[in-house]
Amino acid sequence: MADETLHYRSCPLCEATCGLELTVREGTVVRIRGDRDNSFSKGFICPKGSALHRLHADPDRLRMPVVRRGDDLATATWEEVSWDEAWIVVEEGLRGVIDAHGRDAVAVYLGNPSVHSLGPVIFNGPLVKALGTKNVFSASTVDQMPKHVSSGYLFGNPLLMPVPDLDRTDYLFMLGANPYESNGSLCTAPDFPGRMEAIRERGGRIVTVDPRNTKTAQNSDEWIAIRPGTDAHLLVAILHVLFAEDLVHTGRVVALTSGMQEVIEAVEPFSPEIVAPITGIDADTIRRIARELAAAPTAAVYGRIGTHTVAFGTLASWAVDVLNIVTGNLDSPGGAMFPLPAHDSGRGKGKGRGFVTGRRHSRVRNHPEIRGEFPVATMAEEILTPGEGQVRALVTVAGNPAVSTPHAGRLDAALGELEFMVCVDPYRNETTRHANVILPPPSALERSDYHMAFFSLAVRNFAEWSGPLFETDSPQEHEILGRLALIATGPEAGSDPAVLDAMMLDGALQAAIGAADSPIADRTVEELRAIVTADPDRSTVDHLVDVMMRTGAYGDWFGAVPDGISLDTLRDSPHGIDLGALTPRLPAALRTQSGTIELANPAIIGDFERLLASLSGPLADPDALVLIGRRHLRSNNSWMHNIDVLAKGKFRCTLQLHPDDAARLGLVEGSDAEVTSSVGTLVAPVEITDQITKGVVSLPHGWGHDRPGSASAIASLRPGVNSNLLTDPEMIDPLSGNAVLNGIPVEVRPVTV
Numbered sequence: 196m197a198d199e200t201l202h203y204r205s206c207p208l209c210e211a212t213c214g215l216e217l218t219v220r221e222g223t224v225v226r227i228r229g230d231r232d233n234s235f236s237k238g239f240i241c242p243k244g245s246a247l248h249r250l251h252a253d254p255d256r257l258r259m260p261v262v263r264r265g266d267d268l269a270t271a272t273w274e275e276v277s278w279d280e281a282w283i284v285v286e287e288g289l290r291g292v293i294d295a296h297g298r299d300a301v302a303v304y305l306g307n308p309s310v311h312s313l314g315p316v317i318f319n320g321p322l323v324k325a326l327g328t329k330n331v332f333s334a335s336t337v338d339q340m341p342k343h344v345s346s347g348y349l350f351g352n353p354l355l356m357p358v359p360d361l362d363r364t365d366y367l368f369m370l371g372a373n374p375y376e377s378n379g380s381l382c383t384a385p386d387f388p389g390r391m392e393a394i395r396e397r398g399g400r401i402v403t404v405d406p407r408n409t410k411t412a413q414n415s416d417e418w419i420a421i422r423p424g425t426d427a428h429l430l431v432a433i434l435h436v437l438f439a440e441d442l443v444h445t446g447r448v449v450a451l452t453s454g455m456q457e458v459i460e461a462v463e464p465f466s467p468e469i470v471a472p473i474t475g476i477d478a479d480t481i482r483r484i485a486r487e488l489a490a491a492p493t494a495a496v497y498g499r500i501g502t503h504t505v506a507f508g509t510l511a512s513w514a515v516d517v518l519n520i521v522t523g524n525l526d527s528p529g530g531a532m533f534p535l536p537a538h539d540s541g542r543g544k545g546k547g548r549g550f551v552t553g554r555r556h557s558r559v560r561n562h563p564e565i566r567g568e569f570p571v572a573t574m575a576e577e578i579l580t581p582g583e584g585q586v587r588a589l590v591t592v593a594g595n596p597a598v599s600t601p602h603a604g605r606l607d608a609a610l611g612e613l614e615f616m617v618c619v620d621p622y623r624n625e626t627t628r629h630a631n632v633i634l635p636p637p638s639a640l641e642r643s644d645y646h647m648a649f650f651s652l653a654v655r656n657f658a659e660w661s662g663p664l665f666e667t668d669s670p671q672e673h674e675i676l677g678r679l680a681l682i683a684t685g686p687e688a689g690s691d692p693a694v695l696d697a698m699m700l701d702g703a704l705q706a707a708i709g710a711a712d713s714p715i716a717d718r719t720v721e722e723l724r725a726i727v728t729a730d731p732d733r734s735t736v737d738h739l740v741d742v743m744m745r746t747g748a749y750g751d752w753f754g755a756v757p758d759g760i761s762l763d764t765l766r767d768s769p770h771g772i773d774l775g776a777l778t779p780r781l782p783a784a785l786r787t788q789s790g791t792i793e794l795a796n797p798a799i800i801g802d803f804e805r806l807l808a809s810l811s812g813p814l815a816d817p818d819a820l821v822l823i824g825r826r827h828l829r830s831n832n833s834w835m836h837n838i839d840v841l842a843k844g845k846f847r848c849t850l851q852l853h854p855d856d857a858a859r860l861g862l863v864e865g866s867d868a869e870v871t872s873s874v875g876t877l878v879a880p881v882e883i884t885d886q887i888t889k890g891v892v893s894l895p896h897g898w899g900h901d902r903p904g905s906a907s908a909i910a911s912l913r914p915g916v917n918s919n920l921l922t923d924p925e926m927i928d929p930l931s932g933n934a935v936l937n938g939i940p941v942e943v944r945p946v947t948v
Contacts, residue, residue: 306594
């Protein structure tokens with residue numbers, strides 16, 4: 196139609212970053228479909244992407260700041276206020292706590308959605324620095340922190356994480372991952388299912404290890420059922436076989452390692468026969484998998500959230516990469532490789548400062564910091580425990596920790612004890628209902644996007660930028676975070692976020708000028724700033740992305756590299772730019788002090804003693820019933836339950852269990868079951884299925900939308916139950932602080948009327 200226009204952008208709702216084609220008529224998005232010309236996603240789209248405009252139009256999404264009037268959440272009213280009024284409330288509340296109790300009396304929580312938006316990716320750091328508190332928490336410690344820690348120990352950089360080279364591998368061995376439902380995680384791969392199918396079509400093999408026979412497992416060549424929480428046992432047993440049978444590859448990457456003998460000695464006690472009883476996998480299968488990995492022309496081992504959210508998450512994550520190393524598949528085509536995104540210069544000397552933890556410790560339980568933060572499982576106790584440094588105020592940026600973190604009921608109660616809380620969030624949800632003021636960022640269609648976090652994890656080097664589709668009078672998210680940072684700094688910082696913007700832009704330019712062998716060493720900040728800021732319609736985050744593009748591995752270096760790219764290049768390429776297949780990056784990408792891949796960090800080797808002890812611990816009890824989570828394609832944590840087209844259909848918040856367990860426990864399909872752990876009890880409807888291992892029950896993550904004071908009209912119709920009422924905050928992986936959300940011991944019984 197003549198009044199219709201087409202727009203292109205990438206989907207921000209999961210890590211796949213699929214290209215979208217949006218049809219706009221009279222200022223309204225009337226259709227979304229996959230962008231068939233996108234060189235990365237090639238038209239693939241999932242149900243979430245097709246509903247992006249519904250998030251933008253959701254009547255429950257906040258468009259202006261709101262202030263809570265009243266302390267009782269059930270009867271409190273919410274008043275929409277101007278931004279100026281909201282900032283007065285924030286300054287009085289936040290500065291009041293800081294002035295009265297000190298900076299550590301303020302905590303900050305950074306939610307998962309903040310890595311899906313360019314503003315927080317760039318400005319969360321300055322906000323945390325301005326707050327000056329040691330009490331920093333994030334969704335990382337209910338998700339991927341084990342991978343950061345193992346990568347830090349191995350490669351010296353916690354952000355240098357290899358991804359499976361899906362498009363060239365001959366053998367994919369997956370644990371704790373379900374990309375048919377999640378589209379991949381810590382592995383940016385549009386149409387992950389299609390890439391899996393291509394592996395099999397070219398004669399490759401896929402083996403999936405999971406307690407459930409997921410859709411991913413059903414589309415693999417082999418499903419191996421495993422006892423939850425024992426991935427590390429399986430992986431080190433595979434390593435044992437490789438060493439014992441002299442199947443270790445001796446090549447370029449192995450030559451870059453140090454500590455191999457310590458690894459050989461550490462895995463020696465874990466023969467397949469020893470770990471078979473605890474994993475539920477027979478010794479012959481373990482030996483066969485080891486031999487298949489060693490014999491495959493190329494192979495990639497990929498472990499994800501199911502291997503992280505367990506008691507040995509870091510050890511499992513470490514073992515994944517060590518398996519890729521000793522089979523000759525790390526940093527090699529068809530194996531596990533390191534992307535080189537457009538915003539990364541790719542430069543390095545192959546050495547660095549290395550990775551350390553424990554520079555400070557939490558107040559109550561003395562947990563070491565990891566990457567500048569404490570385990571989110573400890574946040575409630577830091578609020579509830581009196582004494583010097585007690586948390587009395589909280590700043591949240593996205594996320595819903597009252598639902599998504601351990602012992603959620605306790606945290607929910609703790610939030611009610613705060614003196615002040617401010618949330619940057621577009622919804623009044625189970626967490627933000629506790630806030631004194633909510634500051635809503637623009638929708639995904641009202642901001643520019645460049646997926647910095649996810650392009651760093653892409654299975655093919657790719658870049659795509661899109662400007663705002665719609666205009667907004669509200670401040671952009673980076674402006675909100677910048678203003679919060681100024682308030683936290685104090686009156687001397689002023690109130691104009693442009694001051695912080697200028698500091699960050701000038702700092703980025705000066706760093707590029709001063710970089711080793713910089714092609715622009717003779718240029719000035721003033722000259723380059725004028726070039727970057729020439730387009731008045733671009734925001735500060737766009738300017739910073741432009742600097743990264745120009746001075747990155749493929750950049751034009753402000754004209755010094757004529758064929759290089761800039762943000763203008765991305766603007767003129769609405770379907771994205773293919774930057775090529777992944778290429779080897781070692782040893783230059785290493786940041787360890789030794790300049791080697793350090794296999795035997797003392798923390799890792801020391802954890803083998805705990806692993807050995809677990810062989811006769813609770814994990815080894817064959818009669819114990821344990822709880823795991825599960826994903827769904829139409830959901831992303833707690834995000835998507837308020838969108839009608841995604842929430843409709845068969846009710847998904849059910850307790851899945853095997854028919855034999857159901858018969859033993861006296862449960863029937865559709866009946867209610869009471870599930871009890873060491874910290875809580877809930878009731879959920881029963882779903883009986885033979886697609887789950889005996890002795891295992893499953894509840895999905897992110898539900899429980901029935902709290903007074905929240906405003907989610909669609910989600911509240913079928914609120915479901917919050918599985919994190921059952922997770923024990925005392926159960927964490929000590930190396931990473933990651934919460935144990937899978938393999939939770941539970942008791943299940945019928946609900947009697």
